[in-house]
Amino acid sequence: VLEARETIGGGIRTAELTLPGFAHDVCSGCHPMGALSPYFRVLPLAAHGLSWIHPPASVAHPLDRQPAVLLRRSLDETAAELGATGVPGSTSRALPARSRTRSSRISLAPVRVPRHPFRMARFGLQGLLPATTLFRARFRGQRARALMAGCAAHSILPLERPLTAAVGMIFALTGHVVDWPVAAGGSRAIGDALASYLRHLGGTIETDRPVRSLADVPPARVVLFDTNPGQLADIGERVLPAAYVSRLRRYRYGPGAFKIDWALDGPIPWRDPRCLEASTIHLGGTLDEIAAREAAVWRGEHPERPFVLLVQQSQFDPTRAPAGRHTGYAYCHVPAARPSTRPASSSGRSSASRRASATASSRGTSCARRARAGEPELRRRRDHRRRRRPAAVLRRPVLRLDPYSTPNPRLFLCSRRRRRAAACTACAATSRRRSALRSLKRLPERLEPLG
Numbered sequence: 001v002l003e004a005r006e007t008i009g010g011g012i013r014t015a016e017l018t019l020p021g022f023a024h025d026v027c028s029g030c031h032p033m034g035a036l037s038p039y040f041r042v043l044p045l046a047a048h049g050l051s052w053i054h055p056p057a058s059v060a061h062p063l064d065r066q067p068a069v070l071l072r073r074s075l076d077e078t079a080a081e082l083g084a085t086g087v088p089g090s091t092s093r094a095l096p097a098r099s100r101t102r103s104s105r106i107s108l109a110p111v112r113v114p115r116h117p118f119r120m121a122r123f124g125l126q127g128l129l130p131a132t133t134l135f136r137a138r139f140r141g142q143r144a145r146a147l148m149a150g151c152a153a154h155s156i157l158p159l160e161r162p163l164t165a166a167v168g169m170i171f172a173l174t175g176h177v178v179d180w181p182v183a184a185g186g187s188r189a190i191g192d193a194l195a196s197y198l199r200h201l202g203g204t205i206e207t208d209r210p211v212r213s214l215a216d217v218p219p220a221r222v223v224l225f226d227t228n229p230g231q232l233a234d235i236g237e238r239v240l241p242a243a244y245v246s247r248l249r250r251y252r253y254g255p256g257a258f259k260i261d262w263a264l265d266g267p268i269p270w271r272d273p274r275c276l277e278a279s280t281i282h283l284g285g286t287l288d289e290i291a292a293r294e295a296a297v298w299r300g301e302h303p304e305r306p307f308v309l310l311v312q313q314s315q316f317d318p319t320r321a322p323a324g325r326h327t328g329y330a331y332c333h334v335p336a337a338r339p340s341t342r343p344a345s346s347s348g349r350s351s352a353s354r355r356a357s358a359t360a361s362s363r364g365t366s367c368a369r370r371a372r373a374g375e376p377e378l379r380r381r382r383d384h385r386r387r388r389r390p391a392a393v394l395r396r397p398v399l400r401l402d403p404y405s406t407p408n409p410r411l412f413l414c415s416r417r418r419r420r421a422a423a424c425t426a427c428a429a430t431s432r433r434r435s436a437l438r439s440l441k442r443l444p445e446r447l448e449p450l451g
């Protein structure tokens with residue numbers, strides 16, 4: 001493994017971003033997909049130091065002038081949260097427990113010919129719809145619609161777009177299978193456990209080793225790239241067809257994220273204290289409000305009160321902060337190609353503080369690095385229109401039967417950018433491994449050096 005930075009982990013690093021003794025997750029903080037990943041389950045990660053801490057509830061969704069809605073593992077307890085107008089024949093309720101687990105695993109896998117076509121078709125037909133359409137049709141009550149909209153907003157897409165219902169259903173479904181956990185000690189524990197197991201198997205990791213061309217890659221039969229499509233185009237230009245390279249270069253990024261880390265004097269003083277039971281808080285109001293806020297981001301606007309995702313790790317993991325003190329982070333989606341941090345910072349903070357009082361120390365980081373300053377406005381807008389088509393979501397960045405393969409059987413593009421549907425690194429790991437192993441078997445014994 002070659003890692004450009006001083007430390008491994010990428011989005012699963014944990015660092016003292018605010019004050020000494022406060023461990024903050026740099027990007028991902030909550031890992032339902034990691035806990036459910038079929039591949040992670042076969043790795044001895046617990047023996048290599050990874051343990052998940054499960055909160056009593058996955059999500060709390062505060063609403064004005066009423067108690068927060070909690071997504072709990074129990075269907076009946078969640079249904080009770082939704083009130084009388086909640087879940088007539090909802091997707092989850094229709095599935096018995098075993099089937100829910102299996103359905104969540106199927107839906108976490110990348111898009112390919114499904115092994116359970118009928119189950120997938122039942123899920124997929126509803127999932128094809130925009131979240132706004134399906135959730136307004138399936139749920140009568142504002143509380144259920146808001147909860148599902150918050151889950152769908154993890155897609156970082158306008159909720160009027162096809163397939164966003166699938167994202168909402170998948171995230172809600174995972175909450176009925178596993179309470180959205182945090183990693184004990186910080187998300188870095190996931191990377192550390194993977195690294196420890198890799199070394200145990202004889203693998204090596206070199207940090208401070210940016211790969212800029214194939215000459216930087218040691219002799220290898222296959223290479224898996226955890227880079228963005230543009231980087232792969234630059235690195236692999238010589239051994240990939242020109243048309244493919246040009247498609248990779250045309251790949252355009254959606255909105256980024258603006259994140260604030262907090263070192264706190266105490267637990268977040270939520271107006272509804274039950275919010276402290278959930279690892280993740282969705283702050284965005286009703287389905288209509290969340291849909292309007294996410295749509296605004298895609299129009300290139302900073303909404304006055306954005307949809308905010310907040311994680312309160314130390315509530316469940318005391319190792320994250322000194323005794324009696326706490327950590328937390330919140331992020332909202334921000335328009336691509338407008339990496340201005342001021343509006344997001346102030347509006348994100350105000351969204352959180354409407355539901356809680358002041359915080360001790362905060363640090364804002366613009367994760368909108370995807371945003372390409374200087375990109376022509378016209379081109380960006382054209383891309384937004386293109387992405388409205390469901391095919392664009394599946395293509396990411398180039399449509400292929402084996403989603404991780406490239407036209408060169410020795411190169412694979414395995415980063416999250418490859419598939420939004422895979423939702424995180426962990427879920428796609430099985431498929432990448434299979435994809436690379438299949439190719440390895442087919443390759444001739446003797447191969448030319450790639451570089």
Ligand SMILES: Cc1cc2nc3c(=O)[nH]c(=O)nc-3n(C[C@H](O)[C@H](O)[C@H](O)COP(=O)(O)OP(=O)(O)OC[C@H]3O[C@@H](n4cnc5c(N)ncnc54)[C@H](O)[C@@H]3O)c2cc1C
Nearest residue numbers: 003004010011027028029030210211227257331415416424
């Ligand atoms: C604010 C925020 C919050 C998030 N919260 C969650 C969450 O709670 N749960 C969740 O599941 N997901 C979450 N995510 C998403 C998650 O962080 C990403 O999906 C995940 O990190 C993507 O993994 P990746 O391996 O594709 O890329 P990365 O995590 O970016 O890893 C890529 C690695 O490759 C290295 N690299 C890249 N190019 C080169 C090169 N040319 N040479 C050498 N090394 C290179 C990088 O330095 C990095 O270490 C969040 C994201 C953000 C921004």
